[in-house]
Amino acid sequence: MLILILQTTGLTALIAGLLSLILVIAERYLADYGECKIDINGKRKEVVKGGSSLLATLNEKKIYLASACGGRGSCGFCKCLVLDGGGPLLPTEKPFLTTDEISQNIRLACQVKIKQDIKIQIPEAIFNIRKYKAVVEKIVDFTYDIKELTFRLLEPATIDFKAGQYVQLHTRSYEKIKNPVSRAYSISSNPSQSNLLQLIIRRVPEGICTTWVHDYLKEGEEIEFTGPFGDFYIRETEADMLFIAGGSGKAPIKSMLEWLAENKSQRRMVYFFGARAVQDLYLTEYFHDFEKKLADFNYVPVLSQPLENDKWEGRTGYITQYLTEFVRDCANTEAYLCGSPAMINAMVKGLKECGIKDEKIYYDSF
Amino acid sequence: MKQTPDEKSIQQKMQPGNLTLKGFLGNDQRHYHEIIAEDLKKLSQLGITKEQVADKLQELTEMAYENFEGLAEPEPGISVEYISVRGKVLSPFSGQKPAHKGVIHYHDSIRNLSFCWTPLNIKMIRDYGFFEGKGSDNRLDPEIIYLAFFKD
Known part of the structure; x- marks a missing residue:
């Protein structure tokens, strides 16, 4: 009896597997969706061959949405507002979308297959x-x-x-x-x-x-x-600027300071760079040189765990303990952060304790 | 062994060079199903559940995360450190959201135990009971976990 049940179950699984395979092959080679139109932001229309994912089709048209997994549905980065023609939401998309996003028709472009005309909305910056x-x-x-x-x-x-x-x-x-x-x-x-x-x-x-x-x-x-x-860029105001970075987080701050120096910014700025020991510091002289190039700028490296033979005479401990020295008017201070998630978490808390509001704290969350 | 296309894809994603450099299986030749089944059996023998393990790892992870650039000390003789890096790592299991990269180091100087885990490990343990294969850098052996967290 047991053998009969096992044989029947095995046979059922085999048939189900074969049917799935046939469906996949038929979908790939036999389904013809013909030409479909993609309406982008109500301004641009692209005629494409149906059958591929929205992400891949947009890529072919040189429109690039962020994606880290190559369209395999496992990173959740390629979110896109689909106004019409996206078909039903797939179970593969749900784990990556919030309830709000689902109600707004946000979809994962890699999971939406183009089978009919489709209307989408994407930020204008994506065209760049x-x-x-x-x-x-x-x-x-x-x-x-x-x-x-x-x-x-x-x-x-x-x-x-x-x-x-x-x-x-x-x-x-x-x-x-x-x-x-x-x-x-x-x-x-x-x-x-x-x-x-x-x-x-x-x-x-x-x-x-x-x-x-x-x-x-x-x-x-x-x-x-x-x-x-990305949306991490300098806000064009006259507010004081507080830069905080650790490790390779120096990259965007370097770009910002070079741009600010070239454009002769008169804004008041300080840059705290956090590292463990002297061996983790780099471009130190380069950043001190901005003190001469910019009207009001200070570069402040802070070491959390300097080694005995580092002979470090600069600041030690955590950046957060030095924030109040710089912040003179929290309503008129912007903070630009770049570093690991744990660093960002610690700095955001410290900045809020200083009275700087959430909307004046900028960082990339990747 | 018969596998659904999804299971085949998971086993493939666990190989070295797919989602991470060294993969999730170490030098373990078993299918991930067998690894999960054996570890869940061991947990049951020890009288603990995968959810209890995940809860404990999560609690220690959060404690270490809040101690940026320092050691958290949940108990005398025990230290936990979160090495945080930018970026996210994808899960081999379909439908799991990417987890923060980074690693949490645990050291118990009294029992002389040291091991580490990642935020992704917690998700894979909670949802699937997957502790990684033997020989994997982030393999969490249920017996060691029991000794560290649950043995009186």
């Missing part, structure tokens, strides 16, 4: 996002685990971005890494140098992209990246 080819011009070791990469752009030959924004760097295959990945890194160069792009990348244990950058990528190689992305 391009896929770039570049050559690695220079690789510099800043510390034992941080490198600076300089890329010379090939195609397109220039990039238009705001200081503070980021790009997604695409890896190539290496050793066991068969599927290339994309990872987000803040741009560290000045937007006015539009024919080159710099990144500051810290090695992450187990990191597929950072291992590639640190151990495999060489000067002279061609690479690809997509961008620019």
Whole structure:
């Protein structure tokens, strides 16, 4: 009896599996959705061949939504407002969307298949996002685990971005890494140098992209990246500016300060850089030089765990204990943060205790 | 072993070089189903559940997270440190949201126990009872977890 049940169950599973396979093959090779129209923001219309995902189809039209998983439905970054024609919400999308997002018809572009005309809405800034080819011009070791990469752009030959924004760097295959990945890194160069792009990348244990950058990528190689992305940029006000960064979080702040110096900003600024020990500091003289280039700027490195032979005479402890020295008017102070999630969490708490409001604290949450 | 397409995809994503450099299986040759089944059986023998383990790891993770650049000391002789880095890591299990990258180091100087875990480990343990394969850097052995957190 047991054998009969097992045989029947096994047979049922086999038939179900075969049917699924047939459906997948039929969907891929036989389903013909013909030409479909994508209406973007009610302004731009694209005629495309139906059958592919919205994300892949937009990519073909050189419209790039953020994605870290290559459209496999596992990162949840490619969110997009679908006004009409997106079909039903799929179970694969639900874990990545909040109830509010679902009620607003936000979808994952990689999971929405184009089978009919579709209306979508995306931020205008996305039209500025391009896929770039570049050559690695220079690789510099800043510390034992941080490198600076300089890329010379090939195609397109220039990039238009705001200081503070980021790009997604695409890896190539290496050793066991068969599927290339994309990872987000803040741009560290000045937007006015539009024919080159710099990144500051810290090695992450187990990191597929950072291992590639640190151990495999060489000067002279061609690479690809997509961008620019992000809402982390300088607000054009007269408010005092507080910059706080740790580790490779120096990248967007470098870009911002270079831009501010070039544009002769008169704003009052201080930059706290947090590190553990002297071995984690880099570009120290470079940032002290901004004290001469900018009207009112101070660079303040703070070490949390200096080593005995560091002979460190600067500030020690945590950045939060020094914030009140700088903040003279919390209603007129903006804070720009870049670092690990734990650092951001600690700094946001410290800034709020100083009286700086949430809406004046800016950071990228990746 | 018969596998659904989803199970096949999960097993594939757990291999080295797919979602992380070293993968989730270590040098364990077993299918992830077998790893889960054996670890859940061990938990049951020890009288604890995967949810209890996940709750304890979550509690320690939050404590360490709030002690940025320092050690949290939940009890005398025990220290927990959160090494936080930017970025998120994808889960091999379909439908799980990406987790923050980073690693939490636990050290018990009294029992002489040291191990580590990631925010993703907590999710995989809570939802699936997956403690990673033997030999994996972030493998959490149920017996060691029991000794560290639950044995009187």
